[in-house]
Amino acid sequence: MPSPAERVRRVAELVLRATALAALAVLLWRALRPPTAAGVSVAAGDLTRALERWTLAGPAELRVVLDKAPDARTRDWIRALAHSGSQAQWAASRPIRGSAVIAEPASEPSGATRVRFAAAGGEPVSIGDAAGTIDTLSRGGAAELELASVAGSVRASGATFTAATAARDSIALKPLLVLGAAGWESKFTIAALEERGWRVAARVRVAPNVEVTQGPLGAIDTGRYSAVIALDSTAASSATAIARYAHDGGGVILAGASARIGGLSSIAPGDVGRRIAGVAGGVTSASPRTGLGVFPVTSLVSNGVALESRASTVTVAARRVTAGRVVQTGYDETWRWRMAGGDEAAAAHREWWSRLAAAVAYAPLVARVPAADEVIDETPLASLIDALGPPATMDTRVAPASDGTRTTRFLFLLAVGALLLEWASRRLRGAR
Amino acid sequence: MRPLERVLRTRRALATAIATRAALWATATTLTVGALATIASRRTGRLDGFAPWLIAAVIGGIVLVVLLMPWRRLTVPRVALWIEERVPRLEYALVTAVDPAAERAPTTALLEQQIARVSWTAETRRAVSRAVAWPALATIAAFGALLLAQRVAFARSASAPDGTVSATSTASRDVASPFARLSATVRAPAYAGGRVLRVESPASIVALVGSSVTFDAPGAGAGVTADVGGQTLAVQPTSGWRVALTVGDRPTLVRFRHASGERIVALEPRADSVPTVRLLEPSRDTVMRVARGALSLSAETHDDIGLASGAFEYIVSSGEGESFQFRSGTLGTRQYSGAANGTLAASLALDALNLKPGDMVHLRAVARDGNSVSGPGVGASETRVLRVARAGEYDSIAVEGAPPPEADKSMISERMLIMMTEALDRRRPTLARETLMSESRAIGRDQTRLRKRVGDIIFARLGNNPSGEEGRDPDDDPASADTSVRADSASRDAARRAATRAGRPAREIAAADSADSARAALLRAASAATGNGDEILDFEGDETPVVAINRPLLEAYNAMWEASRELDQGETARALPPMRRALAAIQRARQAERIYLRGKAPTVVVDLARVRLTGKDTGAASTRVPRQPVDPGAARRAERLAAAIELASRTPAAAIDSLVLLRVESLDAAPRLAAAIADALDAMRNGRDATTLLARARRVADGTVRGAGRLGAWSGVW
């Protein structure tokens, strides 16, 4: 006669057996049941599973609640479902910030990449690539970075978006043409540009009819030079050609007082003011150019842009001239910065001159096919709106959709566990 | 409870014990085998990742099955017998009671009563405890062994105490068997002590230039090739195989290749520094009047490895103008026999050098180290200069810091007198006559003293007694009248004297006469020297240095005399012009003096406007060759680093190899980058998170990220 304990035990075994069978039955039913044909509201967290289901089921209406801008693959998938007959709507559970990022090659021989980024709102943004974080903007906003190297795509990630881009172009740089008289300024300017990797053609006058020349010298046109640098009045003989070159799209740098040359003053961003001496000892300070003499840029033209200033005077200015660009730098004897500056002065001098050249260089873009692993999604929110339309007005408070996987796992474990426990109990009490 | 039920309960307990024991033993076996297999796989490189644990699980399963087999023999009779063995009091009543054949026997009740009086719970518990105790302990021990196996440091780092050799080993990721047990023996050069260091599984070796490195590994070495910097190395068969090389002066990679894979080892040479030498005595340059006696010399030296010798070196320069002779020598030579620190001491006998006025001795201490590979390295101290002054020359060879010559002092004083006179002249309208006279005469007395000093200078240069004129101060008692012929000075001097005499006390007149006579004597002497009259003298460019230096001073002297006279009369306004003339003359004398003493010609100022482009010849155009970029590999290094960082998230082993290559190539061109990569490699090899270090290395490679917190109206970062 079984004892009460044994009876309880047998009942428990029965319950376990029933539980296991029930779990198995539910699993079977879930596997065999037809997919729902009604519209489903899904939060962004499990879009992938939902998308897979919808692809098979083809619901009449899709409602997607997003907490961040989806990536391009997800977005395209939803759009494809929408185009295949389902009516797709989306809403944001929290404000999704508009953002944009673009990468293009910097016009320098070093192969740097220039990244421009902008985002609405003030949330922190992290900018990085496949090799890690490069920079962080604590309050978002806009930024422009020059990156010496980029691995894969450049990503700008905020709380509600991830914008990605890759440089899809390269540039064709031609030599720079430097015109000046023999002297320390021409020597060290040419040296700085060459040491930064620029190819330089030069005409340096030593005496009447005696020049030191270098590189391909010919007509000044955009097919031959990326930019022309006029260091002093020796460029006067080529003033007309330089002005025409600028109008045709070439880049021109007017250094020191060369903007006074007749023929070049028409393309200069401003007039040349009276020379202001540099601050004594300034070349060794944290702002070394304060130690240089400068011919300030005055009377800036209407489309002139002040790039650098010292106190209230503009020291470097730029303007566009028809298709070309002109930079006027009033700094005089920049070679003193390289020679008398601090330990990093030579490198900084090189970089500064290279940046000037890059700011104006005529460098046509050459398209290239992005690599397969380069993700490009430059404007996530705009692309989402473009794909699915503006956000719909709907209740965004939805419970997270049940992920069938989790339920299935649970039921399976329940069945197995119940069976095992039932078997163990039977065996332990001696039953078979 | 009936006996059968009790037996069944005991049976369940025993079954649980068997199952538990089997599980524990299986677990212990699995853990132990897994630990051993992990160690063995890392050492031999034969197994990797999942394989050791698969083997352990199989063995554990076998143990589990074997130890569960007794469970099948747990029948009721056996259990009853088992109980009977442990509880003799039952006297086999239990076995009988559970026998199915005796279920309805009349003795069943008696047996049940007897059995009911006996309990075997304690025995059962003891049996169960014994069954599971040892397996439980074994399981704990096996778990500990597993932890120990996983914590064995496969990455070892060894460094010799003197830093001549250091090496980094790496966990052998290499699957290629020939390199699995690669080791290196590094022997420092003989001059550095010849220390030997053995390194197992080296990844990089830092050693002195000239060190010998021998790589060896067990096995036949068939199919193994090795090269360094593109040059093939011979693979020598020994008890295994061996490759030997010498550390050069450039960082390089040793590559071992085999059909099954490749292994690289970085060689970083450490250069032997030259000795540092500090000259203690003499402590500064010296100018002597006469070179006599002995000069004490002392110095201290230091070398990073060991000094060989040291000595003092001197060069004696004699001559002037275009003709010089030189003698050199050494003294105080000392041998150090490899000591790291040393001293030098000697005495320079100046008499023996036979130095003459104008001679110079350049002295320094020099030390050599024992570098027999690329040296010896020679270090030298600062140089001291010992100079013997020329006759009559008191200036210093130092260009700056020399005390101002007498003429300079005169200029300063004359300037001060002018200022005082000007100030007095401005106050003149407000002063009483007596006050004005008193102050004016005080300035006059100072002027006179100054004139005396100038006179001394002139006399000294003319070779006369410097106290020719002013043997006394103007305030002293007047000298006896000098009836010698007075120089017939210019008419204004006569007028001046007359004016001076008018209304003056005799004492003052006598003093003035005395001054006049001295002045006259001075003027006569000057005239004799210059051959000119005693008018105010002008300096002319082609005159001899004697004239050049004295003319202005004589003019100053004259003007000062005139000024003194006016000041004595209270005529401050009339005193100022001659005072200013005196100042100008002293300035001219100062320049002339400088030119003379230093032997330099006057500065020639080129008339550019006159000579511009007047050359008969013209130059020719020429072409310039472009400069090379400063660091053409920088961009490529940055790209490779970024690629390696990206690879690290997928294949850490491959990333480590890439970084090792990049580091060695950066040692020369970008040492900061090499150091940053080394830090990251160290973290990666030791299983630490290297994210921050890799990011730092990237910042070093890329340079500062140029950024602007806005989008400007012009492209580019400004």
Add this chain to the structure above:
Amino acid sequence: MSEFVFATGQYESGDWDSAPLVPANLIDSLAKYTSLPVAPTGAIVALASDDLFRFPLVYLTGHLPVRFTEAERANVRRFADRGGMLFVDDHNHDIDGAFHKTAVEELGRAVGKLTQLANTHPLYSSFFKFPDGPPNTAHELNGWGDNLVHSHLLAAMRGDRIAVLYSNKDYSSEWGYHPDNKRFLSIDNTKFGVNVIVYALTR
């Protein structure tokens, strides 16, 4: 545009000012043959001073031993690294002399080993043509010094640029006269000096 200033280097150990007329003579020649703005007088700059970096071409000469102080050595090294050029001339023209031996040692320590400069180097064609290399001087065989004609100049390079140009040919004596006396010479012997300056200004 800044004018070129001819600078004479002043060092502590010897007679740095042994050729005071060379600056004026070369300034005169530069003005004669080129249109480059140039200061009418030279400047003197101490090697240990920060003012050294105001003059990217510096002339050094002397008879006596050259022993740089630590400050002079560090300055000269930095000067060469940044693009400056030293023109050093042995006023003794004696390769066995103390100036040559010590100057070569000190320049080697500060800048780098001095090696022979090929006579086809662009220096010899930077303005006037010297197809045979450095022009000889009237002093090389004057009985003083080593009495040798030195066929090459020595140089320490920075990349492919001359950082130190070293001469044993005694240009200091050759050019050490008042520029007005050039009119008495049938051949202007300072042309090579113009080459040195133009090379420094253009390469």
